[in-house]
Amino acid sequence: MSYQVLARKWRPQTFDDVSGQAHVTTPLRNAIRTGRVPHAILLTGPRGVGKTTLARILARCLNCDKGPTVTACGECDPCREISAGTSTDVQEIDAASRTSVDDVRELIAAIRYAAAPGKHRIFVVDEVHMLSAAAFNALLKTLEEPPARSLFVFATTNPEKIPFTVVSRCQRYDLRRIRTPEIVERLAEITREEKISVSGNSLLAIAREADGSMRDAQTLLDQVIAYAGSEIGDAQVNDVLDLVDRRVLLRIATACIESDAAGALAACREAGEAGLDAKRLSETLLQLLRDLVVVRIAPEQPELIEASDDEIAELRALAERTDATRLRRMFRALVKEQEDLAWAPAPFAVLELAVVRLATMPEADDVGRVLARLDALEKRLSGGDAEGGAPPAAASGSAPAAASRAQRAQASRSEPQASEDHRAQASRSEPQASEDHRAQASRSEPQASEDHRAQASRSEPQASEVHRAQASRS
Numbered sequence: 072m073s074y075q076v077l078a079r080k081w082r083p084q085t086f087d088d089v090s091g092q093a094h095v096t097t098p099l100r101n102a103i104r105t106g107r108v109p110h111a112i113l114l115t116g117p118r119g120v121g122k123t124t125l126a127r128i129l130a131r132c133l134n135c136d137k138g139p140t141v142t143a144c145g146e147c148d149p150c151r152e153i154s155a156g157t158s159t160d161v162q163e164i165d166a167a168s169r170t171s172v173d174d175v176r177e178l179i180a181a182i183r184y185a186a187a188p189g190k191h192r193i194f195v196v197d198e199v200h201m202l203s204a205a206a207f208n209a210l211l212k213t214l215e216e217p218p219a220r221s222l223f224v225f226a227t228t229n230p231e232k233i234p235f236t237v238v239s240r241c242q243r244y245d246l247r248r249i250r251t252p253e254i255v256e257r258l259a260e261i262t263r264e265e266k267i268s269v270s271g272n273s274l275l276a277i278a279r280e281a282d283g284s285m286r287d288a289q290t291l292l293d294q295v296i297a298y299a300g301s302e303i304g305d306a307q308v309n310d311v312l313d314l315v316d317r318r319v320l321l322r323i324a325t326a327c328i329e330s331d332a333a334g335a336l337a338a339c340r341e342a343g344e345a346g347l348d349a350k351r352l353s354e355t356l357l358q359l360l361r362d363l364v365v366v367r368i369a370p371e372q373p374e375l376i377e378a379s380d381d382e383i384a385e386l387r388a389l390a391e392r393t394d395a396t397r398l399r400r401m402f403r404a405l406v407k408e409q410e411d412l413a414w415a416p417a418p419f420a421v422l423e424l425a426v427v428r429l430a431t432m433p434e435a436d437d438v439g440r441v442l443a444r445l446d447a448l449e450k451r452l453s454g455g456d457a458e459g460g461a462p463p464a465a466a467s468g469s470a471p472a473a474a475s476r477a478q479r480a481q482a483s484r485s486e487p488q489a490s491e492d493h494r495a496q497a498s499r500s501e502p503q504a505s506e507d508h509r510a511q512a513s514r515s516e517p518q519a520s521e522d523h524r525a526q527a528s529r530s531e532p533q534a535s536e537v538h539r540a541q542a543s544r545s
Contacts, residue, residue, distance in 0.1 A: 078289040081261050082124055084145055084154075089121050089128070090257050090285060091249035098244070099125070100141045103132050108139075109242045111214055111223045113199075115230040116246030119286030122226040123163075125246075126195045127153060129224065130161045133191045149190065160186045160193065167198045172205040179213050182221055192221045199225040200232035207234050214240045248283025251275070251377045257285060258292055267296060269303040272379055276305075279377060280312050315347055315355040321385065323426060324359055327401065328393050332430035339423050349418035353409050353425070360402045362386055367395040394434070401429045 083089045086096040095114075102108045112129075114122040131143035131150050143150050152158035164178065178194060186192040196202075202210075214223060214237065225241065227233065255271070255278045262269050277295065281288035291312060299307040309316055319342050326334035342352055362376050366383070367390040369375060373383050390398070408425035415421045 076290070077261060077265075077293045078286045081257075081289060083121065083128065084131075085142055086128060086132075087142075089125065091253045092121055092125070092246050095125065095244045095246055099129060103129075103139050103141050106139070108133065108222065110217050110221060111225070111241040113225045113227070113230070113233075113238060113241035113243040114246060115227055115243065117248055117283060118228060119281075119284030119288075120246045120249055121285065122246055123195070123197055126224040126226060127161075130158075130191075130193045130195065133193065133222070134158070134160060134186075160190050161195065162193070163195045163197065165198065166196050167201045170201050170203050170206060172203065172209050175202070175206040175209045179209070182213065182218060185218075186220060190220070192218070193224065194222070195224045195226070197226045198228070200227045200229045204234070207237055211236055211240070249285050250283075251278045254278035254281060254283075254285060254288045258288060261289070261292065265296075267301050267303065269295075269308075270305060272382075273303055273305050273308040275377070275379055276308050276312065276314055280314070313347075313351070315342065315352055316345070317382070319345075320352075320355060320359055321389070323356060324363070325389060325392075327426060327429040327432075328389065330430055330432075332427045335426045335430045336423055339419075339426050343419050349422045350409075350412050353405065353412060353422055357402065357405050357409070360398060360405065363390045364395055364398045364402060366390045367398060397432065397434060401432060404428055404432065 086100055089096055112126075114125060116122055128143070131145070131153050132141060133139050134149045134153065135143040136147040136149060137144050145151075145154070149158065149160070153161050156163060162181070164174075182192060182194065184192070217223065223241075225233075230238070230243070230245075255274045258274045258277060259271075261267075262274070273295075277291050278288055280291055295303055295308055295311050298311045308314065319338055322338040323335055323342075326332070326338060339352075343349075362378065363386055365372075365375050366386045370387060373380075376383060376386070378386065405425060408421065408428070411421050412418045
């Protein structure tokens with residue numbers, strides 16, 4: 072018999088074996104128990120979290136000889152046939168290779184045939200987002216009103232590519248990335264059953280590298296076993312997975328915190344000679360700085376960090392050597408320097424100078440201390456320092472300021488007096504001007520009247536004589 076990889080050998084066979092997806096297994100169990108299984112289910116999520124596995128478990132629970140049941144026996148013919156992929160009532164279709172409308176028409180034709188008595192006709196369509204638009208449209212009517220005891224289970228990593236008309240006809244369950252501790256627990260169970268000796272730190276490193284995928288973690292464990300055999304050491308795991316040696320990483324961080332630029336460069340050079348990629352080393356150092364900030368701010372919450380107890384103790388001891396503000400500034404500085412690694416012709420040189428920048432970063436003064444220093448400086452400049460008085464420079468510079476203040480005070484005192492004198496003079500001169508004006512007006516008015524009457528008397532006889540002469544001529 073050919074070798075079966077761990078990811079297939081240790082594939083979950085029941086809902087209890089599925090790790091980290093209780094929000095999906097619980098409603099599926101309840102649906103089976105109460106007889107409310109929908110005719111279309113959409114399972115979404117990242118790679119290796121259990122989408123196809125859950126579809127197969129659901130099919131076994133529905134078609135088991137003891138079912139429908141929430142716990143399939145795994146021993147009857149339907150259970151074995153479904154596990155082996157030879158069941159006529161349960162068909163798995165790879166939509167990545169069968170994307171056309173003709174393939175969907177074959178599926179629609181096959182669903183018309185009834186299942187065995189007491190069983191369900193189940194179609195598991197993997198990577199359903201790869202179907203063409205015409206194939207989705209051809210499936211809509213059957214998906215909305217399928218024959219009795221028929222079930223569609225769709226699995227996809229890209230639900231945004233599925234038309235809304237299809238999604239609205241399904242019950243959707245979003246699977247999540249599996250937490251690192253749950254992956255470590257599952258890997259520990261597998262290594263115990265396989266008689267493999269491996270440390271907890273190695274399992275933790277494998278789980279971190281899997282990035283939430285149980286299948287990836289089992290594949291990496293298989294790779295490490297092929298390299299190291301039944302006795303696996305931490306150094307061998309680092310070699311196989313091309314991981315950054317944590318001791319080197321801690322030396323770089325310690326040198327940066329202690330402002331030892333030369334020591335940080337030496338540790339970076341050691342990592343470079345080991346063949347580590349500059350971008351990978353930078354990302355790992357960035358994650359370490361994040362953990363240091365978390366430990367410094369929340370030392371009583373170790374669950375916020377994916378690390379063993381020994382590693383958390385090391386992080387706490389290192390974080391105590393500086394303050395959280397400086398650690399955050401170092402984190403931001405390294406994030407900015409990472410942008411240059413993608414296009415730099417010498418990425419490792421960019422990383423070395425970034426480490427030098429972190430090591431030479433000054434301590435961050437507390438805002439309260441800065442304000443206190445500014446207040447003290449202001450008091451000394453204003454002559455309010457009780458201990459030493461004002462400095463000479465400040466004293467010499469205060470004389471012109473005092474003269475200016477005296478001039479302003481004198482001007483402010485003299486201004487009201489000048490205003491009162493002006494108003495008094497104006498009040499005295501105003502009646503005199505009014506009397507002169509009235510006298511001049513009274514003298515000029517009779518004279519103007521007499522001139523007007525004299526002119527009128529001279530012009531009137533002249534006008535009469537002209538009028539009479541004109542009348543005699545006519």
